[in-house]
Amino acid sequence: MTMKEDKAFFSGTGEVQGFDDIAQKEQQDIQAWAQHADSAGTTNFLHHKLEKIAEARVFLETMKHYEDVFQHAGSILELGGGSCWASYLVKVLNPDAYVVGTDIAPAAIQHHKIWEDVFQTKIDDARACTSYETPFEEAAFDLIFCFEAAHHFGKHSRTFQEIKRLLKPGGTALYLHEPGCRRYIYPLAHRRVNRKRPAVPEDVLVYKDLLKLCSEQGLEGRVVFDPSLLNRGPSQTLYFMALRAFPFLQHAVPCTIDLIIKKPTL
Numbered sequence: 001m002t003m004k005e006d007k008a009f010f011s012g013t014g015e016v017q018g019f020d021d022i023a024q025k026e027q028q029d030i031q032a033w034a035q036h037a038d039s040a041g042t043t044n045f046l047h048h049k050l051e052k053i054a055e056a057r058v059f060l061e062t063m064k065h066y067e068d069v070f071q072h073a074g075s076i077l078e079l080g081g082g083s084c085w086a087s088y089l090v091k092v093l094n095p096d097a098y099v100v101g102t103d104i105a106p107a108a109i110q111h112h113k114i115w116e117d118v119f120q121t122k123i124d125d126a127r128a129c130t131s132y133e134t135p136f137e138e139a140a141f142d143l144i145f146c147f148e149a150a151h152h153f154g155k156h157s158r159t160f161q162e163i164k165r166l167l168k169p170g171g172t173a174l175y176l177h178e179p180g181c182r183r184y185i186y187p188l189a190h191r192r193v194n195r196k197r198p199a200v201p202e203d204v205l206v207y208k209d210l211l212k213l214c215s216e217q218g219l220e221g222r223v224v225f226d227p228s229l230l231n232r233g234p235s236q237t238l239y240f241m242a243l244r245a246f247p248f249l250q251h252a253v254p255c256t257i258d259l260i261i262k263k264p265t266l
Contacts, residue, residue, distance in 0.1 A: 022154035025152075030106070032105075049114065049118065053118075056086075057230055058228060059086055061228060061230055062176050065224070065258070066176075069143060069172050070094055073143035075098040075100075075142050075143070076098070076099045076141065077136070077140075077144045078090070078144075078147075079102055081101040081147075083109075084108075084109070084126055085118075087112075088101075088112075088119040088121060089119060091119070091123050092120075099124050100124055100125040100136070101125075102129050104128070104130050106128040109126050109127065109128045112126045131146070131150075131155070131162065132153075132155045138166070139165075139169070141166050141167060141171060144163055144167060145176060146174070148176070150178050150205060151202050151203045157213045160214055160216075160217040163217075163261060163263075164219055164263055169264070169265045169266045170263065170265040172260065173260075173263075174258060174259070174261070175257075175261070176258050177258065178205050179202075179257075180204065180259075181253070181254040181255070182208065183208065189254040207257055210259060211223065218263075219262065219264075222260050223257050224258040224260060225243075225247070226255075227256055228240065240256075
């Protein structure tokens, strides 16, 4: 991946930044989890569990759209999973599948077992690694997914390259429940997203550009608009109700999206 490609998809301050800022953002994510883990007593982890269980309702709703893909996957990898609660939920619903969770932050992975008692199951492996450089063998997975995580990725082209390496022929990757928009409205969308939590910079996926990067890696990609109303605040609920009522708006203004990526069969 070139620096130019990195610049196209990461902005830490509302302006397009370069590779050094992506590296800074990655270190910030790692340190944030380390600080959380260092200070996380029972109360903090209880809050973390309650927060993620609320998000699990959204994940379950989203999974229903791709139920066939999950059910027919014998090996499943999650990218950017934090403490990997979604991997545990996938394991509950697909107990015979080989399920692996990953996250960039070692502290997050160290605490993934907090979900064993919640879901009464164990995932098969959990590793600390980036989305674009993993320790797994080539063609190891039928399905790769991330949930509300890809907007934290900086190196999308290299991530697609790694996805292509990891997927079996005919395999699928899913970017689920991500903030997406067109290029022309990106600066406004980015400012709005980061106004709430400026200390934790997030991105908005310019999905047409991502589809182009998919194609460049020999992958087949498409976008599904998903203006879900679950787990929204009052103003968000009204906004997404409008997007549901007038579907043409989903193409014009920021909307929650799923990105479906297929590796062609040989």
